[in-house]
Amino acid sequence: MKFLPVTIDLEIPNDIDKLYDYAKRVLANILEHVELDVSQQQRIKLILVELVTNSIKHTSDPNTQLQLIIDHPHLSIQKMEKGLQIQFSASSPQIPFENIDHILKISFSQENKHQIQPLDQYRFRFLNPFKDEGLSIDHMPEHFGLYIITLASDSFIYQYDPQLKENRYIVNIDL
Structure with a gap:
């Protein structure tokens, strides 16, 4: 080591x-x-x-x-990565977040719903939407990539820097 x-x-x-x-x-x-x-x-x-x-x-x-x-x-x-910030469907709250004190439900499409916790205007943590239902990573369809990362990690955070126009996906795993 x-x-x-x-x-x-x-x-x-x-x-x-x-x-x-x-x-x-x-x-x-x-x-x-x-x-x-x-x-x-x-x-x-x-x-x-x-x-x-x-x-x-x-x-x-x-x-x-x-x-x-x-x-x-x-x-x-x-x-x-450089580029535009993450985009949600039109019916979802958008970045920059105005209310960072509540868990938000966002989606990228009709079938794809996520729960997030804003940490500031440009940063949020993905929450495990199936925690109470006992669904495991073994039962997730492959096209739910952000769900898979959420379930496989101990913490999954997205952050956007509007000055640098940089997206950052931060995955933390406890070893």
């Missing part, structure tokens, strides 16, 4: 065919610094696949970056 904390900056592939090899390489890089059980490895691979898939589908920024911060007992996976 190496000294912690460790920060690793990575580029994200823009080719879907490279996705699984990329996730395996990143996981191998993490394993050089901390030991993970099989469940943790599976969760991290799911998160990596969904973050990269989201980037390939929704980002035109060729310089999208992934940053790993390994500081046992925590792992932070951050995706940074």
